[in-house]
Structures are given as structure tokens and as C-alpha cells.
Amino acid sequence: MSNTPANPSAKSDPAKLAKLMTLNLRVWRQKSPKEAGKFAAYTLKGVSPNMSFLEMLDLLNEGLHHSGDAPVEFDSDCREGICGSCSCMINGQAHGPELGTATCQLYMRKFKDGDTIVIEPWRATAFPLVRDLVVDRSALDRIISAGGYTSVKVGPHAEPNSMLVSKDNAEKAMDAAACIGCGACVAACPNGSASLFTAAKITHLSLLPQGKVESHRRSYRMVTQMDEEGFGHCTNIGECQSACPKDISIDTIATMRREYMKAIVKS
Amino acid sequence: MRTQKIISSSVFQKYLMAASGLGLVGFVITHLLGNLLLYRSEGTAFNNYAHGLEGLGGLLYAAEFGLLGIAILHVIVALTLTLKKRRARSTGYSSVLRSKGGKSKSNLSSRYMAVSGSILLIFIVLHVIHFKYGPGIAEGYSVDIKGETARDLHRYVVEEFQKPLYVGLYAGVMVFLGFHLRHGFWSAFQSLGTNSPKYSKPIYALGVALALLLSTGFLCIPLWIYFGASR
Ligand code: FES
Numbered sequence: 001m002s003n004t005p006a007n008p009s010a011k012s013d014p015a016k017l018a019k020l021m022t023l024n025l026r027v028w029r030q031k032s033p034k035e036a037g038k039f040a041a042y043t044l045k046g047v048s049p050n051m052s053f054l055e056m057l058d059l060l061n062e063g064l065h066h067s068g069d070a071p072v073e074f075d076s077d078c079r080e081g082i083c084g085s086c087s088c089m090i091n092g093q094a095h096g097p098e099l100g101t102a103t104c105q106l107y108m109r110k111f112k113d114g115d116t117i118v119i120e121p122w123r124a125t126a127f128p129l130v131r132d133l134v135v136d137r138s139a140l141d142r143i144i145s146a147g148g149y150t151s152v153k154v155g156p157h158a159e160p161n162s163m164l165v166s167k168d169n170a171e172k173a174m175d176a177a178a179c180i181g182c183g184a185c186v187a188a189c190p191n192g193s194a195s196l197f198t199a200a201k202i203t204h205l206s207l208l209p210q211g212k213v214e215s216h217r218r219s220y221r222m223v224t225q226m227d228e229e230g231f232g233h234c235t236n237i238g239e240c241q242s243a244c245p246k247d248i249s250i251d252t253i254a255t256m257r258r259e260y261m262k263a264i265v266k267s
Numbered sequence: 268m269r270t271q272k273i274i275s276s277s278v279f280q281k282y283l284m285a286a287s288g289l290g291l292v293g294f295v296i297t298h299l300l301g302n303l304l305l306y307r308s309e310g311t312a313f314n315n316y317a318h319g320l321e322g323l324g325g326l327l328y329a330a331e332f333g334l335l336g337i338a339i340l341h342v343i344v345a346l347t348l349t350l351k352k353r354r355a356r357s358t359g360y361s362s363v364l365r366s367k368g369g370k371s372k373s374n375l376s377s378r379y380m381a382v383s384g385s386i387l388l389i390f391i392v393l394h395v396i397h398f399k400y401g402p403g404i405a406e407g408y409s410v411d412i413k414g415e416t417a418r419d420l421h422r423y424v425v426e427e428f429q430k431p432l433y434v435g436l437y438a439g440v441m442v443f444l445g446f447h448l449r450h451g452f453w454s455a456f457q458s459l460g461t462n463s464p465k466y467s468k469p470i471y472a473l474g475v476a477l478a479l480l481l482s483t484g485f486l487c488i489p490l491w492i493y494f495g496a497s498r
Contacts, residue, residue: 028361039361092362099369118362125357190364190378192355193277223278232355233277233348236454237377242369249370250457251467257460260278 049109073132084180094184102245122187146225147218176204178246188243191232196240199256219259285455287341310421376450428492445482
């Protein structure tokens with residue numbers, strides 16, 4: 001297909017497109033939760049800087065498949081940073097070195113030819129390992145089931161002026177609602193705490209009229225569930241907000257604590 | 268059942284940690300204010316102050332017990348939370364967790380609160396034994412205050428800080444105090460939920476200033492005495 005229009009970015013930097021990299025990968029391999037895992041070393045040739053991190057893993061898996069080995073299992077779905085499926089600890093950083101980016105949106109141009117990349121699964125007792133890089137994050141779903149919803153019937157289209165939401169609150173709620181539930185906050189937290197996740201959900205709902213109704217019950221239930229799942233405590237280090245692919249702020253954690261205090265006092 | 272769950276919840280534990288921590292910060296501030304008198308070469312003012320405190324009698328005991336209670340609470344909650352941390356990540360990472368930078372508050376103070384806290388705890392116990400329960404009137408450290416025989420604490424402090432080991436030890440520990448407060452002060456407000464985008468930055472800056480002021484304020488006392496500036 002010689003008449004395919006050239007990629008504009010490739011045109012501006014043809015050297016980048018041309019220069020394929022060779023990477024040294026150390027990938028966590030573990031067949032099942034019961035078996036012991038270990039790192040496997042792979043040398044991967046032909047990595048384009050314009051590949052996403054997951055495409056790089058696809059390339060690795062193609063090679064493994066051809067040689068008859070089991071491919072590396074990893075989670076992914078949308079591959080455009082909105083579903084929260086992808087999850088890799090890349091050189092000790094959740095979702096890799098770039099701020100505000102999920103693994104699927106991380107491009108290999110962030111790495112150099114000859115780099116060694118260590119890839120591990122999220123590590124938290126509440127996230128039991130399933131296989132290789134896949135962990136079970138249903139603990140987060142259970143926190144949502146405990147109270148991350150609204151059960152009031154808001155009816156069909158309400159008259160919008162009857163219940164005003166300030167622009168400030170609408171924006172704060174929207175920022176918190178950006179959470180995709182990937183669990184990077186837990187993975188990056190030195191204490192393995194799920195505070196940022198839980199706080200984002202509590203903040204999001206507590207700022208909107210539909211969510212206000214149950215806000216006290218919600219903060220109590222969600223925090224209780226978070227603790228029961230065995231997540232660690234928060235020491236306000238704030239590494240979670242840097243790891244978060246959606247840039248959710250730890251201000252939401254302060255909000256969660258305020259909401260929890262209200263829940264204690266008012267009920 | 269519910270009350271029990273609330274008290275043991277991670278969020279409530281942070282309230283306790285924060286409130287007790289702020290209480291301790293309050294004490295450290297008053298302690299330094301009193302100790303500023305040590306910057307005077309002549310010991311009357313300091314001895315008067317110490318004697319005055321002792322003269323409070325029951326009130327002083329009440330304050331001391333209160334303070335002890337707050338300190339014990341701070342330590343116990345810290346221990347429970349640290350144990351929880353171990354359980355929360357039973358299998359660790361092989362690579363070292365590296366900060367991504369950005370808005371993260373990950374630094375030596377925030378990551379090693381348990382280390383600086385433990386050092387401070389050991390120091391406080393030794394420090395109380397060293398000075399509060401150190402030699403007094405019976406050992407000849409006596410001074411006359413308005414016709415009453417009082418403890419010459421000033422002379423004892425000055426004598427002790429002629430020993431390089433004590434000077435180094437006291438000054439060194441104060442660096443850890445600074446590190447502990449730098450993260451701790453802001454963290455307390457965050458834990459109590461008072462932080463908001465508006466106040467978070469100024470509170471952090473205030474914490475850094477307070478940490479610097481308190482640690483250098485204390486740190487310079489032994490140095491000041493040792494290098495003879497007080498004479
Ligand atoms: S695969 Fe959907 S967010 Fe990365």
C-alpha cells in the first residue's frame with residue numbers, strides 16, 4: 001500500500017521510526033497462585049519507539065508463541081487509557097515512568113535501546129496474583145458494592161434549575177469521577193493503601209445532589225470494606241497521586257476523612 | 268459493634284495519630300520557648316523558670332500525665348498502623364519502589380517517619396532520665412531562689428554540654444525531629460480532613476518552617492553552650 005498517507009509525526013522524525021530498539025526484559029512469571037514465581041529474562045529485538053508498552057508485550061508474546069512457550073499473561077482491554085484494565089509495575093513505578101499515563105498509553109519512546117525493564121504485577125495482599133502479571137482486583141469492586149452508588153430514584157429528566165450544582169463542585173466531582181479503578185494507587189503506595197481509590201469515589205458522589213442523600217452511610221461502609229479487604233493505611237506520602245493515570249489528587253483523601261467524620265457525628 | 272469498627276478503622280486511627288501528634292507539637296513549642304532561657308549565660312532566669320514549673324505541684328503532674336498519655340497513644344497507634352502495612356503487602360516488589368515525582372510528597376521525611384519516630388522515642392526516654400531525673404539538690408546542684416533552696420538545673424545542663432558526646436547526640440537527634448515534623452505537621456491536617464486545595468500548600472509550608480525553627484532552636488542550645496558562647 002504505497003499510497004498510504006505518511007504518519008505526520010514519523011515524517012517530522014523519521015529517525016525515530018526507523019531505529020528499532022533491542023530491550024532486555026525481566027518479566028515476572030508465575031503459573032498459578034500456588035506455584036512459586038520467578039523472573040524470566042528475555043531479549044526482545046525490533047521494538048519500535050512508536051509501540052505502546054502493551055504492543056511491546058504483544059511482540060514478546062508472538063515470539064514466545066512461535067517458540068512454543070506460554071505467553072506472558074497481562075490485563076488489557078480498551079488500550080486507550082479509559083478502562084483501567086492494564087496494570088504493570090515497570091521498573092518499580094506503577095504504569096511506568098510517565099505521569100498521568102496508564103500502561104497502555106505509555107510509549108516505548110520513553111525507553112532507550114539496550115534498556116533493561118523489570119516488569120512485575122501489582123503487589124498487595126488484597127490483590128491476589130492470578131497468573132504472571134495478572135492480579136485479582138475484585139477487592140476494589142467490593143468497595144464499590146459497599147456504597148459507591150446512589151440508590152435514590154431521580155426520575156426522568158429533572159428540571160435543571162431546581163437543584164443547582166456549583167461549577168466548582170461539578171468540576172471537583174468530575175475530576176474524582178475520572179478514576180478508572182486500575183489500582184495503581186494501591187500498587188505505588190508504600191503501605192499498600194486503597195485510600196485514593198475509595199476517596200475518589202466518596203468525593204465524586206458526595207459533591208452531587210444524587211449522592212448527598214446517602215453520603216454518611218456511604219463513607220462509613222466504603223471505609224469499613226476497604227479495611228476489611230486488608231489494604232494498608234495511608235501515611236499521606238502522596239505517591240498515589242503521582243502514580244494515578246487520571247491525576248486524581250490526594251485532596252480527595254482529605255474529603256473522605258471529612259465525610260467519615262460527618263458520618264460518625266451525624267449518625 | 269459499629270463503634271468498635273469506627274475506632275479500629277484506618278481513618279479513625281489517623282485522627283488519633285494526627286490529634287496526638289499535634290498535641291506533641293504543642294508541647295515541643297512550649298518546651299523550646301522555655302529552653303530559650305538557656306541562651307542566657309547567667310542561669311537565674313532558667314532556674315527560676317524550672318523552679319516555677321515545679322511549684323505548680325498537682326497541675327504539673329496532671330500536665331505530665333496528660334502528655335505521657337498522648338505520647339503513648341501516638342506510639343501505640345503508630346505501631347498498629349505499621350504492622351498493618353506489613354500485612355497489606357505480604358509479597359514485596361523485587362525492584363525498589365521508585366517515586367514518579369510529580370505532586371508526590373515522597374521524600375526522606377515522609378518515607379521514614381517510623382525511623383525518625385523511633386529515634387525520637389528512645390531519645391525522649393533517655394533525655395527525661397538524663398535531665399529530669401538527673402542529679403539535684405542532694406548532689407550539690409543547689410541554688411538559692413528568694414530564700415528557698417532550689418535545683419541548679421542550669422549548672423547541670425551547662426556541665427553536661429561540655430561533653431562532646433552529649434553535644435553531638437542531642438544536636439544529631441534534633442535533625443530527626445526536623446524530619447519528623449516536616450512531614451508530620453502537614454500530614455496531621457491531611458489526616459483530620461482539614462486540607463483542601465486552598466490550604467494544603469500553606470499548611471505544608473508552615474510545617475516546613477516549624478520543623479526548621481524547632482529543630483534548629485533546640486539543636487543550637489548544646490552547640491551554643493559547648494562553644495562557650497554562653498560564657
Ligand atoms: S487497557 Fe484500558 S486503561 Fe489501559
